[in-house]
Amino acid sequence: MRQASLLPPAPASKTSPLPVTASLPWIQVAPDAPYFITEDGQPWTPVGQNDAITWPELEGLFRRKNLAAVEEYLAYLQQHGVTCLRLMLEYAQVKHRYFEKPAGTFNPSMIKLWDDLFALCAKYGLRILLTPYDTFWMWLKWKYHPYNKQLGGPCANRGQWLLCPDTLQAIKARLTFVVERWGGSGVLFAWDLWNEMHPAHMGNSSANFSAVATELSTHVRDLEMRLYGRSHPQTISIFGPILYTNPDTADTIFRHPLLDFASTHFYDAKTIDYPKNTVDSAIKVGELVREALEHAPANRPFFDSEHGPIHLFKDKKHTLAPEFDDEYFRHIQWAHLASGAAGGGMRWPNRHPHTLTPGMRVAQKNMIGFLDLIHWATFRRRNLNQEIKCSAPSFAVMGCGDTQQAVVWLLRTDALYQRKRLMNPEATPLNVELHIPYLEDGKYQITTWNTQEGKIREQFQTDAWEGFCCFTVPSVRTDVAIAVVKIG
Structure with a gap:
């Protein structure tokens, strides 16, 4: 220069x-x-x-x-x-x-x-x-x-x-x-x-x-x-x-x-x-x-x-x-x-x-x-780390949301190897069901994100009903990020 x-x-x-x-x-x-x-x-x-x-x-x-x-x-x-x-x-x-x-x-x-x-x-x-x-x-x-x-x-x-x-x-x-x-x-x-x-x-x-x-x-x-x-x-x-x-x-x-x-x-x-x-x-x-x-x-x-x-x-x-x-x-x-x-x-x-x-x-x-x-x-978020329900006790849940959007990150806690220091990328994959509260009733776009590769894993739509949006994230080995956004 x-x-x-x-x-x-x-x-x-x-x-x-x-x-x-x-x-x-x-x-x-x-x-x-x-x-x-x-x-x-x-x-x-x-x-x-x-x-x-x-x-x-x-x-x-x-x-x-x-x-x-x-x-x-x-x-x-x-x-x-x-x-x-x-x-x-x-x-x-x-x-x-x-x-x-x-x-x-x-x-x-x-x-x-x-x-x-x-x-x-x-x-x-x-x-x-x-x-x-x-x-x-x-x-x-x-x-x-x-x-x-x-x-x-x-x-x-x-x-x-x-x-x-x-x-x-x-x-x-x-x-x-x-x-x-x-x-x-x-x-x-x-x-x-x-x-x-x-x-x-x-x-x-x-x-x-x-x-x-x-x-x-x-x-x-x-x-x-x-x-x-x-x-x-x-x-x-x-x-x-x-x-x-x-x-x-x-x-x-x-x-x-x-x-x-x-x-x-x-x-x-x-x-x-x-x-x-x-x-x-x-x-x-x-x-x-x-x-x-x-x-x-x-x-x-x-x-x-x-x-x-x-x-x-x-x-x-x-x-x-x-x-x-x-x-x-x-x-x-x-x-x-x-x-x-x-x-x-x-x-x-x-x-x-x-x-x-x-x-x-x-x-x-x-x-x-x-x-x-x-x-x-x-996005008028509030922390939902303790409010989001997860079907798999082997995952730590961190998330936030308001009435129309949510961000969630799941981290596997039972998949450490190499003297229990690093995550095992070959850990047996698990399906994880999530229940996210406080979302308005309606249809939502769910996007799961591969944090290691920086790309979408899958996208699908689901409904929230009576204040909860419930869906399953398939085949999680170590961690996954999730965006939940109301359609329209």
Whole structure:
């Protein structure tokens, strides 16, 4: 790619709006369903993962060391159905990717990096869920961070990030810069206003969660409305287990009136963090989605914006074998979608190197065709994991539905082999009868989907009667996804 076709760098002392080279429609929450649509009314689903500007596929952006490789990667993502990347504006594991250095002075190399990335994402139809700080590494390497008062920054103590008035002003100044320069682009899907908001960031107390959310949300939305006459969706993410130690945080994360959708990070010590097989983690994801939907307003989208085998990778220094990790990934993806969340969730690679495998990309691509079977913009789903009845006790059931549509995923629990870690593709096939409740009487199109091959298994029609739609799915060996849609 010719570098001349990309955006020129901007001086650090001046913010100028991004001259968008290709327009993308903005994303918004559907008015009648807990999913997303484009501004022109087309359904849009976040399919993607966490990425980082220092990881292998994007590292060529910095100082334009290898833009051609970055463009090749983004084209590859587009070809595999990826629609969204979750990215942090800076990555504080290393010292040369700070967005400000010193505090308040925006790094010209980083501005150029983000100019180029926004332009390339526009070219390939990809969008970004953007969060302004890498709070994980910022916390661990606080002594090096430009916001540290000992280095001339505004904050004397990392435990005061979200309490210190000077630090909050610095945070809002950074958000202002980003809104003014890139906020007019449809490449920006949404704001994760603060990554993994935590009591530790505000004096080991969750009392100020709502006040901080209000301050950040209002600042960004007011500025966007003044500049562009509209605003991008907003969320604040949280490390999921905090919801159990500080249950009051759910009021902010799920129900804050200024936030547009809810997102948490799915980590569970016994399953997701340290998977022993490819089944238990998926079942846990189904449980976590149900819990989340019970917290959130009925019409507010929810999705997991970070998950992965973090304990196995970070603490045990072990990278999962691709065959196992591909199946673990695919199962989590379908459990997430079928249970009522938007998309398949966003994996944190937790691999060495930090990249998703080709098999995971195939799994993402294989979900895309299924998405076309459901009318998401009118799908007012509720979780039905416990309400759907299944004739075969050897299947875990994850599903959601409203009065005219349903999504179901069946996962075999008795077909593990290879030391009971992976699914046995030669398991004896079983016929499974399903009873899905709450559907209006009438005729329904049933489409069963092969999640491994990304194609339809069979289609047939049946009737719902007295609030139930009952049918049999034939010859299921390991797993199957099902779309149920009322005809007419």
